[in-house]
Amino acid sequence: MKLALATTILTGWNYPHPIFSYVPTADDRAPFLLWTRLNGFDGIDLADSWMNWHAKSDDDxxxxxxxxxxxxxxxCALNPYRCSLVGHPDAAANERKLHRAVEVATILGARYLNVALSDPFPALMTDAERADRQTRLRRGEDxxxxxxKLAAEKxxxxxxxxxxxxxELSIELHDDGMIDRSIFALKLLDLIDRDNVGVNPDLQNGYRVPYATENWRDALVAMASHTNLWHVKSCTRHYDATTGRYVSQRASMRAGDIDxxxxxxxxxxxxxxGWVSIESGAGPGDPLSAIEADHNYFRSIVRDWLAIYGR
Structure with a gap:
């Protein structure tokens, strides 16, 4: 397995520029790329929340x-922010964005285009607005x-x-959209029926939801043989009896609920x-410190544990 740094964790470094609006200069990028290389990552997973590639020319x-x-x-991959293709006012614009992303991936030599078919959050939200949104998350059965049929055709x-x-396209397991559980990822994969389309079993995305959902182990086993790209991160989750809802909190991969x-x-x-994109460190605090620890933990599993387990 090859390990990539998910540049979505670097979004805060674009301050004071609004999210999705900035293109870091070569000088801006250099220290992060050097740090990534020195810390043993094999590549990056490029998010448009950090680098607005839509605004970059082919020469750039x-x-x-x-x-x-x-x-x-x-x-290794491009990761455009949530791109609902049906039932959303931006569906047509999102489709155009994904087609441009294929062109960008080709220029950058990226093998994978991650596709998260979820409804986007506004760039700025109050805590109250975010809490309210959690009560209205869309699900596959919606x-x-x-x-x-329309999503598959697109x-x-x-x-x-x-x-x-x-x-290759990688359909991401993602809350607040049509692929919030593994059964829907596999349903869409079957409808698309293309050899260059797989799934991305981002387990935390499916696990962090405030409602009862599938066991993360069941989800992984269902999707494993169809996986072509894998986003990894973790959280803790507990049931709040006073509200009847589950509450999640980001955590390191060592300490989170997902083993x-x-x-x-x-x-x-x-x-x-294949490629594993480490998305730890997107919460408060120093994201590079968080992702460094999770990279070392994950690398040790791949390097040392699989040498024993895989015999």
Whole structure:
């Protein structure tokens, strides 16, 4: 397995620029890329929340790829922010954004385009607004047969275009949208029916929800053999009897509820040996310190534990 730093954790470094609006300069990027290389990551997973690649010219993108090459880092994947393709006012714009993302992935040499079919949050939200949103999260069963058919058709067109330049789509397990559980990820995968489309079993996305949901182990086992890209992070979760809802809190992969030693072992048994994007550190505090610890933990599992377990 190869490990990537998820640049979504760097979004706070764009302050005071609004999220999704800034393109870090080469000088801005250099210390982060050097740190990533020195800490043993194999590449980056590029999020548009950190770098607004939609505003970059092809020449700018080629220069960025050259900078990555200079640090001996791959861009393994592009991770555009939540892109609902049906039942949302921005559905058409999101489809155009994903098609442009295929072009960007091709220039940067990224093999994967992550697709999160979830409703976006506003760039700025109060705590009260965020709490209210948690009571109205969309779920897979909220979508009609016509919605599923339309989403599949749009993704078939995207996959066919991506195949021309050897780019694969990875449908992400993600709350607040049509792929909030593994059964829906596999349903859409079957409807799309393209060889260059797989799934991304981002377990924390499915686990952190405030309502009862599937066991994360069941979700991983269901999706493991269909995985082509894997986002990893963790949280703790407990039931609040006073509200009848579950409350989650971001946590390190070592301390969170998801047992990543078990998860890596299950993925290994399923034959997965691809890119893993570490998304830890997106909460308050120093994200680089958090992701460094989780990278070391995850790397030790891949390097040391699998050498024993995989015999």
């Amino acid at each position: 993108l080629h220069q960025f790829r050259a900078q990555l090459d200079g640090f001996d880092l791959d861009c 979508y009609s047969d016509a919605d599923w 993704l078939q067109r995207l996959a066919d275009r991506a195949a021309q330049t050897n780019v 990543y030693r078990w998860a890596v072992s299950a993925m290994h048994r399923a034959g997965f040996d």
